[in-house]
Amino acid sequence: MGGQIYSRALNELVPEFWKEAPLERYVTEKRFWFLSKDSKVSVSHKTPKFAQPPYNSCTVLRAKFDKWFVGKAIEKGAFYIPETLVEEVIRNAQGIIIGVKTGRTDGELYAPVVVAADGVNSLLSKAAGFHTEISPENVALAVKEIISMPKNRIQDLFDLEEDQGLTIEIAGEITKGMVGVGFIYTNKTTLSVGVGCILSDWVNYKISPYDLIEEMKNHPVVKPLLAGGQTREYLAHLIPEGGYNAMPILCSDGFLVVGDAGMMVNGLHQEGSNLAMTSGKLAAETILEAHRKWDFSARGLSLYKKKLTESYVMKDLKKYRNSYTYLESNRQLLTLYPEIINEAATEFLTVDGVPKREKQRKIFWSTLKKRSLWGLAKDAFSAWRAFG
Template identity: 50%
Template sequence: MSEKFDAIVVGAGPSGNAAAYTLAKAGLNVLQLERGESAGSKNVQGAILYADALERMIPDFRDSAPLERHIIEQRMWVLDDESFIGTHYRSEDFNKEPFNRYTIIRAQFDKWFSGKVQEAGALVVCETTVTSLLRDDKNRVVGVQVDREGGTIYADVVILADGVNSLLARKADFHPELEPKNVALAVKEIHFMPQEVLQERFNIGEEEGVVIELFGKITNGMMGTGFLYTNKESIAIGVGCMLSDFKDQKTTPYALLEQMKAHPSIKPLLAGGEMKEYTAHLIPEGGYKAIPKIVGDGWLIVGDSGMFVNAVHREGSNLAMTTGRLAAETVIEMKEAGKDMTAANLAEYRKKLDDSFVIKDLKKYQDMPDIFHSNRQFFTTYPELVNRSAHSMLHVDGVDKKTKEREIFSSFKQKRSLFGLMGDAYKLWRAFR
């Protein structure tokens, strides 16, 4: 392959596919390289698809994309060792088309998206690992080196959509190594069961789905969350915690997942299911402050490799698709204006991001990681206190309610002190405002 392309996209996840699709659609000569045997075979997500980001590129995606269920109910559970207290939000409005959120199975979805990329005219080559970036004498990126014979390929610009580890950006010294405090490790299993059983169990109809977010004692005091998503005939269940926390304790990730699955409120939901895959993946959760340099001479970074994940709202794939699309639009503009792919010209991508929900949302929650890192009571003490308060009020034993209230209030004061409680309320307000 000695041909020169307008653009090379490394990786065929949501950000890479969005970038390659947008570029090819505009008529650019695009090569997309993927190390898996097909698009999606190396990719892991919960997974929820947020329709909006995809709809902006492929308005009729619902006609052909492999979608599992649209979400009609969101549950948030705060768990103690043997109980949970939670909120459920369910609305018939979520049953009105066009649906806003779907569960998907990434291996299938990414393959579909890749098909759309190819239809748009990009050349997609799988089973090919990019080993390094090619630089010219002025240190500009001019192409990639792949692990195939004669694997030197040139392009005007390279879009790095190579995922959270982004080895290419690290080898090229664009970024230092990831810090354990900026990534979460999530492990997940998929459990299959008959569609009717699943629907009855979650009180949903044929196409309807439920999301459960889990929080509290299930993470053993680590900063993290669990999740359970309903697919058509399977359940995805997983738990993720910050790597810096995993590093400081003795529970393996799979033991943590087993412990969560054995919780008396969760176990019945999985009963009778058959586990068919176990996966693990890192999620870049450092937030706004951890976003690395994302443009340079001849290169742009999109998706997970750029830390584009809103951990608070469990959004990532929509940020990935949006960053991929905006990077591609920047490249198209430069190409049309006859401008070089220099860092100064490509900085337009950063401007586009600043104007989008991507940077606005990440900025809004920029203090969140630090606050949760240094205030473990939100993952341990509070879940315990609220569960025990609920238990005390609901357990009828002849003690009057006023006395119970006093006991509950004093248990909060004892665990956190009055100033501690006020401080925690302030911290949460500051983090979410």
């Protein structure tokens, strides 16, 4: 992932995690950039509230973080079997799932409930017949580089104190009209730099992810921030973006689906890890209850769906259920508007003896040349309906 871990969800699983987890930086500032070809308009928020435990979010490198995280599960009694591929589910004579078959010799594992937490591709849900192949419109492909840089340089460049971090989400020019965003996240001695777009767009626009991330790194606004850095890792991963409208079956006899496997990503807010952790916790609570009643049927496990529905997970996914289809059919939001905003900012902030009222008039008429009043009103109304 990017990756920001959201603290509230993690703190519910491992109280006061910040005292021991391998974290990179506490995110105290969030910036949003709207890029044109050569300029940016930036909106940011920085607060000391994000610098206090439990913090709001922290940057992590998953290779280190996951190792620590699984250690916490083992401390609580979990039996961890690494480097093992789960190949398919095992069913009893009635067709009820009672375990999984792994790639190991004699690798059959039996359990009253199987939880599919196997990420975006979820071979397990597919094998169980609950998940069809995800359509290219419902999944994003993200590419990312980890770029090393001395700690002090990162802190100077991004105006950060020791251990503090920042995230930048980037919309506009860098995605060339594709539905997607770029990002720059600060770690201790590295930056996570990437861009993700809807898979069908990569195909239709015939743009290669490798070329796009190179272009992003060379954008006049981005380039100075990466100067002197060295690429250490190159990664690519899918992100399920179909949301509420594309969720698979989440609960069946002896079977639950959590996290990315269940399409639980709030792409607009760059949230996925928290939805995965919360849905995992709700699945665990449901299983404890089912264990108490010794009822692992779909009915017994349906409490999971109830808990999800009452939580922010389903509420947020439902709120943004149409946001991606909206962006796919309103691409001017990602192309024209960043351009308009940047041009307006340049015009208004240029001190050239032209009275400000005249500048406002100029901005107004130049905007209308690009988008009619009717178009602007329609965009505002439909954006409010999709995101409001």
